[in-house]
Amino acid sequence: MEPPRKDHKHNNRSGKEMVYWRYMFHKITEKTFYQYVKCPHWVYFDVHSDRKRPHHPLMERLIDDGMIDARQREVISDREDVAEVMAEDPDDAFRQTLAFMAEGRQTIFHGVLVDRHWVGHPDVLEKVEGVSRLGNHYYVAADMKRSRYLRDEFKFQGCFYAELLSKIQEVKPVNGYVITPDKTVLSYPIEEMEAQFHLNLMEIEKIIAGLKPAHFVTTGCKQSPWFSECRTESESCxxxxxxxxxxxxxxxxxxxxxxxxxxxxxxxxxxxxxxxxxxxxxxxxxxxxxxxxxxxxxxHFIRKSIKLPKADIELYFDIESDPLRDFDYLFGVLKIENGKESYHPFMAASAAQESDMWLEFCDFVAQHLEAPIYHYGFFEQEVVRRFASRYGISEIVQEALDRNMIDLIELVRPAIIFPLSFYSLKDIASYIGFHWRADDASGANSVLWFEDWLASKSPTLLQKIMEYNEDDVMATWKLKVWLTKHAN
The missing domain is CATH 1.10.150 (DNA polymerase; domain 1)
Known part of the structure; x- marks a missing residue:
């Protein structure tokens, strides 16, 4: 079915009808659910704004914790029967997916599922035994994510795949799946999120039809290309x-x-x-x-004082990662010794060099066993635990890290009220007067810089990455100095 032609017979169509015809065929994908969970206005502006905000192709993977194709292929490299859908046109890709499903291929990589304006792109379709429209087998869907934990947005995407599969093969999967970079398969019951999934779907359809969501700025909005619009509207109200x-x-x-x-x-x-x-x-x-x-x-308001250790040597620590490759490539440390600063980067140019980078970092820590190690957020502690488990660590360095790592945000939150909607390091550092050297400095952009550097090996790009990390640890230091002055 297609909308009537725009000829003279339809010039009197009402505005409501025009909206209906314009948007009834707007595509809904698994990413729509991710966008809705993070920021409903993301869905609204993508559909209804006359201006477009296209993401960098890699950013599309980055925003929902996906990985690049090469890393995905590594994750499924031990599977014997893999059929990859190569067609770029969605209809052609769907036909190719259906052909592989009918053939009973064990693993279908990059399949496409279509029903009307719903289009799903599960990373993997896996054959299981059971009677369906296809015969004595049917398929379940899985996405590959960098996260080692199941999140609601992943589950909503899985519910979407299950709905599409139920229409295509006439059997609805009971479980959804996420595959982690270390090939662990995390499962969850579709039924667990199904009711909320349908509520979300109903709201998404309303938004596409023209209903503008109520203002509500969250940290999820920061991931949207429409964040400035979200924030401006909320501030104006x-x-x-x-x-x-x-x-x-x-x-x-x-x-x-x-x-x-x-x-x-x-x-x-x-x-x-x-x-x-x-x-x-x-x-x-x-x-x-x-x-x-x-x-x-x-x-700002100081609600209570913050006690920080006094030391002749202090370390400030920040990690740069490429989530698209599940690769933590730079451990940056700022050393402050009696007021003098020096920056120490430990870098791996490939995943094969991670262990060497880790050992160099541990050797550095071993030389500063009594120095407090300041960082901002839980990520550094999470990566340190993962690397210690993967590559090993001496007892003395482990004890030093356990004893000396200090997460500044955990100290800030109960003690200080800032006149800010968000308490990211960049938000707070900007408030206290610190600014990054790069105008486009952000965690997401640093990933894109690193991807570009892997392809080009440009010294200029590498310097930009190093400066970004150095600015991160400098900002952490400036925050600690500010806390010592204002909240001690």
């Missing part, structure tokens, strides 16, 4: 979602008490706020009230 780490349920509770903006919240006395919102904990009300005051007046 003085929206409560601008409060740092506020939950939708908390905003709903405030709104039900006729508190609808940051300004309204900031003007209330705390006693009045407690009276009007009696069912929320005092601790949460205090934090949100202080946050509203901070944002409204553009200044």
């Amino acid at each position: 003085d929206d409560l979602s601008l409060l740092n780490r506020v939950w939708r349920e908390e905003v709903a509770a405030l709104q039900s008490s006729n508190i609808r903006t940051i300004t309204e919240l900031s003007k209330l006395t705390f006693a009045e706020l407690e009276r009007r919102v009696p069912n929320m904990s005092v601790a949460r009300l205090e934090i949100m009230h202080d946050q509203a005051l901070a944002i409204k007046h553009g200044k």
Whole structure:
């Protein structure tokens, strides 16, 4: 079925009909669910904005924790019967996928599933025994993700594949799957997320039809190419979602008490706020009230002091990774000794060099067993644990890392209210006056720089990557200095 031609007979069609014909065939893919979970406005602007914000092709993989084709092939390299769908046109790729399914191929790589305007791209379709439209076998879907943990957005994508497979083979898979880089298969019951999946799908269809979602800025919005629009709209409305780490349920509770903006919240006395919102904990009300005051007046509040160790030598630590390859390629350390700074990068140009990089880093730590090691966020500790398990570590270095690693964000959150919606290192560092050298500095862009460097071996790109990492550890140091001055 196709919409009527735009001739003179249809010039009187209503605006609502025009919207219907324009958007009824808009494609929904597994990535749509990822976008919806992260930021419903992402879906809205992608469909309805006259301006387009295309992502770098690798960014499409990066945003939903996927991996490049070469790394995916490594993950399934030990499978004996792999049929790869090569067609680029979605309809041709679907026909090729159906042919492989009918043949009963064991593993179908890069298959495409289509039903009307739904198009799924599971990384792997795996044959299992059971009666279906195909005969005595049917298929289940799996995606390959860098994450070692199941996340809701992965499960919604799996539910989408299950819906498509049920229409194609007339058997719905019971479980969805995620394959990690170390070939571990994580499973989850489709039924677990099915009800929420259908609610999300209904909301997505409404958004595509023209319903604009309510303002609500979250950290997920930062992954969207439309983040600036999301933030601008929320700021123009003085929206409560601008409060740092506020939950939708908390905003709903405030709104039900006729508190609808940051300004309204900031003007209330705390006693009045407690009276009007009696069912929320005092601790949460205090934090949100202080946050509203901070944002409204553009200044921070110290809620309690932060105790930091005194040392002649301090280390500041940051890791650069390429999630597309599941490859942690740069351990950067800033050493501060009696006020003098020196930057020490430990780099691996390929995954084969990771172990050497790790040993060099451990040797460096062994030379500074009493130095506190400051970092920002849990990622550095997670990678250190993974590398220690994979490549080994001496007892003395392990004890030093366990004893000396200090996550600044864990100290900041309970102690300081910043006039910021987000507490990333870049947000806080910018507030205290530190700026990165590269105008386009970001974690995502650093991955793209590294991918480009792998292909070109450009010294200029390598220098940019090193400077970005050095700026990360410098920012961590500047934050520690600021905390010592303002919150000690």
